[in-house]
Amino acid sequence: MKQNFTVRQGALDGVEAFLSVARHRSFRKAAADLGVTPSAISQAVRVLETRIGAVLFIRTTRSVGLTEAGERFLSRAKPAFEELVAASEVARGLSERPAGLLRLSVPRAIVPILLEPLIASFCKAYPEVEVEIAASKELIDIAAEGFDAGIRLGQYVAADMVAVPLTPPFRLVVVGSPAYFAARSRPTHTDDLRQHACLRWRRSSGALALWSFNDKGRAFEIAVSGPLIASDFPTMLGAAIEGIGIAQLPEPMVAEGLRARKLIHVLEAYAPLTPGVFLYYPSRRQIMPKLRAFIDHVKSRPAGDGKVRGQDGARRAGSRKGR
Structure with a gap:
């Protein structure tokens, strides 16, 4: 039977404070490390202990040590928290520079005549981006299927998409x-x-x-x-x-x-x-640097190269035929 799992609101509150105190064995040094007051650290740890239902630290006037519950919590919480921090850094990196996997849904016919020269120059310009081309005749929902963008003849691009011309009409x-x-x-x-x-x-x-x-x-x-x-x-x-x-x-x-x-x-x-061939994607608000770099690369291609011609600015797709 499928189980329902939930994360309680505030479940991670105080974990960073706990880990800092455990590392320094000092509330004062932990406060300095995190840039807050020692009383704020104490309060965060007390709230965490109350929520868990166990005392995590042994406090004296001279030292701070871990209880058995604190040791066990530290052994599980430390790698989990570090993984969360690493995940945040990876996500932040993808939002700050062109990197990661760029997935494009395209018709098979345009790969040799349109995409091959474009992809070759793009990969050289942006080595941190991996390009995946799914060549198919199917007109798929690119958002539902996890694609960053699609390429299609203009008459088959939905009206709610942002469209960038790859060729003239x-x-x-x-x-x-x-x-x-x-x-x-x-x-x-x-x-x-x-x-x-x-x-x-x-x-x-x-x-x-x-x-x-x-x-x-x-x-x-x-x-x-x-x-x-x-x-x-x-x-x-x-x-x-x-x-x-x-x-x-x-x-x-x-x-x-x-x-x-x-x-x-x-x-x-x-x-x-x-209308020609268009690159299309769902929304400007959701655009990642890897896709922005690809769009800019398309627009930078010389108009006379016979392969791809970009125009200034993406635009909303107009009323076009259905499938």
Whole structure:
């Protein structure tokens, strides 16, 4: 059966005074050590003895000694109190400088193209911080799961989060391989997608994602069909390069494939603009130095490096799509 444990209010009161007297074998020296009056030390010890129900010291006009109860209390209280002090120092250290474990929840797709160069430079700049990256497609509750921050496409960041841009806005583009289009005509209108093998993405909720488009300011979505369903963008990208079908993917992800002519861009006039990728966290009031250092590192990255672009100041996430 589960037991209920409680710590009485004031249970630690007087313990530090007791330990100081036991160490110095003197109320006067203990008072000087703690910066209080000898009467205050005496009062604290008397209150502790009353609460425990045992006399801890043998007092004479010439000396102070420990009773058997005092010896036993000292043997257990001293290491416990020292551990509490050490724990306080560790916690204080984490609140004063960038140190400790920084846990980030991120999509797998952005690790190689966005995070690897950023993490490498951050680890060099802040050697006391350990970075843990949990790469997953799931949209999790970062606070409930013990993460310091998350990284996601802007449309999937909850409105109550503080969001810091990692990239500028970018388009979702439709691409296919030269081999795929060698046997098929290229689509010129979204209606043409009915005749094409479209690679689809299953969201963490289990729903198949629709393809998003924009026609002169009018946003709309289309349900497509095809031979492959994937749960992450890298799998879709690889399948598109292999000629299995065409895919709609974030433009930064396909940039290298387009440059290498492994992919061909189609339906450019209908490509919708997304907010980009954001680092997000619950509250400015709860931010630790390790996360503050990471945010500042993001913002310090050169805007023209092609990887990460920070902007001045974090901001509250606006109204965005749900999952």
